[in-house]
Amino acid sequence: xxxxxxxxxxxxxxxxxxxxxxxxxxxEKIVRSAVLMFVxxxxxxxxxxxxxxxxxx
Amino acid sequence: MKDPxxxxxxxxxxxxxxxxxxxxxxxxQGRRFKAAIYSVCILTIFVWGMILGGGQPVYSQLIxxxxxxAPTAQLQASAPRMKFSFGYAAQVLVGAPAWPxxxxxxxxxxxxxxxxxIDGPIESDFxxxxxxxxxxxxxxxxxxxxxxxxxxxxGSSIATGTLHAVLADESVRDYSLGGDIKLGREVFGSPRRExxxxxxxxxxxxxxxxxxxxxxxxxxxxxxxxxxxxTLELDRLNGALSQNFDIGxxxxxxxxxxxxxxxxxxxxxxAYGYGDEEEIPDDDEPTPAKKTD
Numbered sequence: 565x566x567x568x569x570x571x572x573x574x575x576x577x578x579x580x581x582x583x584x585x586x587x588x589x590x591x592e593k594i595v596r597s598a599v600l601m602f603v604x605x606x607x608x609x610x611x612x613x614x615x616x617x618x619x620x621x
Numbered sequence: 622m623k624d625p626x627x628x629x630x631x632x633x634x635x636x637x638x639x640x641x642x643x644x645x646x647x648x649x650q651g652r653r654f655k656a657a658i659y660s661v662c663i664l665t666i667f668v669w670g671m672i673l674g675g676g677q678p679v680y681s682q683l684i685x686x687x688x689x690x691a692p693t694a695q696l697q698a699s700a701p702r703m704k705f706s707f708g709y710a711a712q713v714l715v716g717a718p719a720w721p722x723x724x725x726x727x728x729x730x731x732x733x734x735x736x737x738x739i740d741g742p743i744e745s746d747f748x749x750x751x752x753x754x755x756x757x758x759x760x761x762x763x764x765x766x767x768x769x770x771x772x773x774x775x776g777s778s779i780a781t782g783t784l785h786a787v788l789a790d791e792s793v794r795d796y797s798l799g800g801d802i803k804l805g806r807e808v809f810g811s812p813r814r815e816x817x818x819x820x821x822x823x824x825x826x827x828x829x830x831x832x833x834x835x836x837x838x839x840x841x842x843x844x845x846x847x848x849x850x851x852t853l854e855l856d857r858l859n860g861a862l863s864q865n866f867d868i869g870x871x872x873x874x875x876x877x878x879x880x881x882x883x884x885x886x887x888x889x890x891x892a893y894g895y896g897d898e899e900e901i902p903d904d905d906e907p908t909p910a911k912k913t914d
Contacts, residue, residue: 568868575872578662579879585658586882586892589627593896594658 569613576605624895627652632888639887641716643880646887659883667715667876674869675862680810681709681722682729682849691736694851695805695815698736701729703849708870714877714884725808725848734806740776743769747784748813749836751796751820762789767838769798769818778802780818784834796820798834805837810850811857813837 577598584598629635630650639646644660647653670678682703684694691697703726712719747767752760765786771777780802786794798818805815820832858866886892 568864571868575666575875578666579875581658582662582879582882585655586886588893588896589624589652589655589891590896591654594655 572609573606576609577602580605623890626895627890629888629890636884636888639716639880639884640714643716643876643883646884650887655886659880663715663876663879663883664718666872666879667718670869670872670876672869673862673865673872675858675866676846677810677850677858678866678870678873679709679712679719679722679847680706680849681713681726681847682706683855684729684809684849684851686851693805693815693853695809695811696736696803696817697806698734701849703729708874711874711877714880715873716880719847719873719877722847725810725846728808729806729849732808736803736805737778737801738776739769739771739778739780739802739804741771743767743838745838747786747816747836747838749816749834751786751822752833752835753830763787763834763836765793767798767816769802769816769838784820796822796832796834800831805840807840808844808848809840809854810845810848811854812840812842812845814840814844 580598580601581594584594584601588594588597623629628650635646635650637646638649639659642660643663644656644658647656647659683706684701684703686694686697687702688697688699694701709719709722713722745767746765748764749762750760751763763784763786765784767782767784769780769782772779772781778801780798780800782798784796784798786796788794798820800819803815803817807814815835815837817833817835820834822830822832862869
C-alpha cells in the first residue's frame with residue numbers, strides 16, 4: 565500500500581470533525597457524529613479500494 | 622438553524638474573523654470548543670498540504686510567456702500575461718495563510734522587471750550550464766558558488782564577479798565573470814532565479830575564449846513564497862515532488878473549503894441545531910401495523 569493512501573485516515577478525521585462541528589453545537593454530539601462519519605467514510609474507502617484492487621488483478 | 626442557546630454576538634464580525642483565521646470567529650463568540658476544532662483541523666490540513674507541496678501549492682496566477690524573444694517568463698521584461706488559478710478560489714477561503722499570494726500578485730503587477738540590470742551584490746549557490754558562445758556550443762553542467770557585483774554601486778547592466786565551479790567530472794575551477802547580465806524577475810514563484818552572463822575562460826586547447834553561463838541562483842523566500850509562477854516551474858515541481866505536489870494542492874483546497882463551513886457556522890449557527898433535540902424518525906420508515914382483533 566502506498567504511503568499516500570494512509571493520508572486519507574487523518575484527512576478523513578479532520579473533515580469529519582469540521583463537518584460535524586458545523587452541524588451541531590454540543591461537544592458530545594459533535595464528537596459522536598464525527599466518529600460515526602469517520603467510520604462510515606473509512607469503510608466506504610476501504611470497500612472502494614478493495615473493489616479497485618480486485619479489478620486491477 | 623438558529624438556537625437561542627447559541628450566542629453569535631455580532632455575526633458579521635464573527636464571520637469576518639472566521640474568514641481571516643480559522644476558528645477566530647468562534648473564539649470571539651466564546652464557542653471555544655468549536656474554535657479549537659476549526660483552527661486545529663483546518664490549519665493542520667493546510668500546513669500539511671503546504672509541506673507536501675514543497676511550500677509551493679498556493680498561487681493566485683499562472684504566468685504565460687508573451688514575449689517571443691524572451692527565453693522564459695522569468696526573463697521577460699514586459700508585463701507578464703497572467704491567468705487566474707482556479708485552485709486559489711478554494712485556497713483563499715482559508716484566510717490569512719493564503720493572503721501572501723495576493724500581495725505577491727500585486728508586487729508582480731506593480732513592479733517593472735529590469736531583467737538586464739543588477740542592483741546590488743549577489744552571493745549564492747549556482748547550478749546551470751557553461752557553454753561556448755560560438756562554434757559547436759558544447760555545454761558543461763556546473764554547480765558551485767557565484768559572486769555577482771554590479772559594475773557601479775548604483776546598479777548596472779554590466780556585472781562582474783567570480784564563479785567557483787564544480788564540473789561534472791568533479792574537477793574544480795574558478796572563473797571570472799564579466800559583461801552584460803540577464804537576471805530573472807525579482808518576484809517570481811520559484812526558489813531559483815535565472816541568471817545569464819559571460820565568463821572569461823579557456824577552451825580545451827588553452828586559448829582564451831568567452832563562455833556563456835546559463836543557470837540559476839537562489840531567490841529569497843519573501844520573493845518566491847506564494848508568488849505567481851509559470852508552467853515551467855509547475856513542471857519542475859511535478860518532476861521533483863511527483864504526486865505529492867498534487868496531493869498537497871488538493872489538501873490546501875480542502876482546507877479552504879472546510880473553512881467555508883466554519884464561516885457559515887460563525888454567521889448562522891449550527892446547521893442542524895444544538896444537538897440535544899429529539900431525533901425525528903424518517904417518513905420512509907414503515908410504521909408498525911396496528912393489531913386488530
